[in-house]
Amino acid sequence: MAKKAARKSGGKKSKASTSKRPLAARLRRWVTRAALAAVAFVVGVVLLYTVVNPPVTHTIWSEWRRLGRVDRDWVPIEEISPTMARSVVAAEDANFCLHWGFDVDAIRDALEDGGSRGASTITQQVVKNVFLWQGRSYVRKALETSITPVVEIFWSKQRILEVYLNVAETGEGIFGVEAAAQNNFHVTAAKLSPVQAARIAAILPSPRNRSVKDPSVRTRRRAAAILDGAATIRADGRADCFED
Known part of the structure; x- marks a missing residue:
């Protein structure tokens, strides 16, 4: 048994x-x-956006819900003043042409400063703006880190910068450099002067708290530094990857 x-x-x-x-x-x-x-799915969308302009982003949609309207005019990079493109790169990612999505030196400097400064490249910002959402979270950062190399593989540097110039928030309810140029200077993005371009680039870290029309002393100083930086990256070849 x-x-x-x-x-x-x-x-x-x-x-x-x-x-x-x-x-x-x-x-x-x-x-x-x-x-x-x-x-x-991610690779498919990235491939689609190589030829199709992103119709809307989470930030644009959120601002539209909050304000009831947004101002955004998409223009190809050929219709944006070269000095505007150089100013944005000088302000946000001076080594844009030298890296593949992540600026190791900028990350190291940010860590040494205790994380008080940002180290996101323009490619990372495009990924955050187009595919993800704003705010700090480990999930969003992990997704951003995963998608950034995919964008770098399939998009040209010129395409990455073109998308950035059209989706970046450039004021309250204002997106892209074309809308910023028309709202602040009553000209198209193609007609921006170096000083005007530098002023728009100077507010990018905090577009809702900084003014292009009435810049503070700090913003004016930043714009002057960007003006010099834009000339420098043109002279030393760091603008070659997005200029014909």
């Missing part, structure tokens, strides 16, 4: 372990498939 009971008990354990194994295997397959589907 004892032997029979032992055999029955062993049979039950065997059946239980056998039933668990297929369940675990199915779960692994579903997780793998979901991960592959997510990767395929």
Whole structure:
């Protein structure tokens, strides 16, 4: 009797372990498939946006809901003053042409300063603005870090900068340099002067708290530094990757 009971008990354990194994295997397959589907979706959207302009971003949509309207006019990079493009790069990512999405030196400097300064490249900002959302979170940062190399692989540097120049917030309810140029200087982005371009670039870190029309002393100083920086990156070749 004892032997029979032992055999029955062993049979039950065997059946239980056998039933668990297929369940675990199915779960692994579903997780793998979901991960592959997510990767395929992201790559597909990135590829689509190489030729199609992003119709809206989370930030634009959020501001539209908050304000009831937004001002945004998409223009190709050929219709944006070269000095505007150089000013933005000088202000936000001077080594834009030298890295593949992450500026290691800027990250190291930010860590040494205790995280008081930003180290996001223009590519990272494009990923955040186009594909993700604002705010600080480990989830968003992990997604941003994952998508940034994909964008660098499939988009040219010129395309990355073109998208940035059209989706960056340049004032309250204002997005892109074309809308900023028309709202602040009553000219198109193609007609911006070096000083005007530098002023727009100077407010980019905090466009809702800084003014292009009535810049503070600090903003004026930053604009002057950007003006010099734009001339420097043109002279030393750091603008070659996005200029014809």
